[in-house]
Amino acid sequence: xxxxxxxxxxxxxxxxxxxxxxxxxxxxxxxxxxxxxxxxxxxxxxxxxxxxxxxxxxxxxxxx
Amino acid sequence: xxxxxxxxxxxxxxxxxxxxxxxxxxxxxxxxxxxxxxxxxxxxxxxxxxxxxxxxxxxxxxxxxxxxxxxxxxxxxxxxxxxxxxxxxxxxxxxxxxxxxxxxxxxxxxxxxxxxxxxxxxxxxxxxxxxxxxxxxxxxxxxxxxxxxxxxxxxxxxxxxxxxxxxxxxxxxxxxxxxxxxxxxxxxxxxxxxxxxxxxxxxxxxxxxxxxxxxxxxxxxxxxxxxxxxxxxxxxxxxxxxxxxxxxxxxxxxxxxxxxxxxxxxxxxxxxxxxxxxxxxxxxxxx
Numbered sequence: 001x002x003x004x005x006x007x008x009x010x011x012x013x014x015x016x017x018x019x020x021x022x023x024x025x026x027x028x029x030x031x032x033x034x035x036x037x038x039x040x041x042x043x044x045x046x047x048x049x050x051x052x053x054x055x056x057x058x059x060x061x062x063x064x
Numbered sequence: 065x066x067x068x069x070x071x072x073x074x075x076x077x078x079x080x081x082x083x084x085x086x087x088x089x090x091x092x093x094x095x096x097x098x099x100x101x102x103x104x105x106x107x108x109x110x111x112x113x114x115x116x117x118x119x120x121x122x123x124x125x126x127x128x129x130x131x132x133x134x135x136x137x138x139x140x141x142x143x144x145x146x147x148x149x150x151x152x153x154x155x156x157x158x159x160x161x162x163x164x165x166x167x168x169x170x171x172x173x174x175x176x177x178x179x180x181x182x183x184x185x186x187x188x189x190x191x192x193x194x195x196x197x198x199x200x201x202x203x204x205x206x207x208x209x210x211x212x213x214x215x216x217x218x219x220x221x222x223x224x225x226x227x228x229x230x231x232x233x234x235x236x237x238x239x240x241x242x243x244x245x246x247x248x249x250x251x252x253x254x255x256x257x258x259x260x261x262x263x264x265x266x267x268x269x270x271x272x273x274x275x276x277x278x279x280x281x282x283x284x285x286x287x288x289x290x291x292x293x294x295x296x297x298x299x300x301x302x303x304x305x306x307x308x309x310x311x312x313x314x315x316x317x318x319x320x321x322x323x324x325x326x327x328x329x330x331x332x333x334x335x336x337x338x339x340x341x342x343x344x345x346x347x348x349x350x351x
Contacts (some may be wrong), residue, residue, distance in 0.1 A: 008262065026274045
């Protein structure tokens with residue numbers, strides 16, 4: 001189990017990605033309210049944003 | 065009704081449940097009673113037009129209506145159904161824990177829940193904030209995030225953040241994944257990477273936290289709704305309050321339920337619950 005816990009490590013790119021995702025979700029939430037803030041779009045968008053930003057941040061910060 | 069609390073309490077429960085239980089099942093259990101909520105506000109998506117219920121509180125929390133989804137017995141029904149059909153102990157327990165948490169959380173608003181249905185249709189409420197679903201989605205949001213309801217959501221956000229390890233990658237791979245084969249199935253079926261699985265696990269935390277901040281900010285900056293953190297507020301909304309029962313009726317309903325509910329649980333367990341539980345499986349993680 002501990003091996004599984006150690007297999008995925010998070011660093012600065014992941015942290016930045018989550019911060020960006022949170023800021024985007026809050027911004028879109030205030031502007032679009034129910035279009036974003038519902039049980040289907042909200043969590044789906046959270047996943048999409050985190051994955052996209054993580055990939056972007058790793059590339060920009062030079063980590064694969 | 066509570067808003068983001070239902071998403072956030074799933075992480076808290078996952079962390080503090082010391083038995084093998086599925087996180088996804090807890091989350092689904094926390095959300096399940098509100099799966100019928102679309103009729104509360106009405107729905108307009110493309111060609112689909114569903115009118116809002118004339119009296120949302122009667123439909124959503126009452127009987128006749130879908131109020132029984134907000135009773136402890138509904139959680140028991142989910143528990144039995146999952147054990148009977150899927151034989152998964154982790155999922156049966158998770159749904160039960162999550163659904164019961166939802167029922168108990170929703171007693172905080174001014175309508176409350178029929179905790180002991182079908183033994184009684186008595187509503188239990190502490191009236192901490194106004195039930196205002198009849199104001200529509202926007203009116204309800206403004207009222208909720210201007211009252212102690214919003215504070216309640218912030219409280220659950222704080223509860224999760226104080227146990228932030230529950231959101232870590234280590235915790236997810238060491239405790240959440242091994243308790244639920246669904247994660248392994250998702251990985252294989254959709255070829256998901258660790259980053260995606262982890263984002264899916266954290267999705268309802270991110271969504272819940274952002275939902276609180278976004279609606280709170282919207283209520284202040286766009287709606288300009290006055291804050292009222294007094295008990296039962298906000299003062300400016302026309303809230304639903306059920307007529308007070310005489311104390312004798314309340315006492316009789318409660319006493320009867322406190323006898324019949326545990327008795328029915330015992331009988332269910334003896335007649336077939338124990339057999340279902342014993343043939344249930346603790347499914348191994350397939351990740």
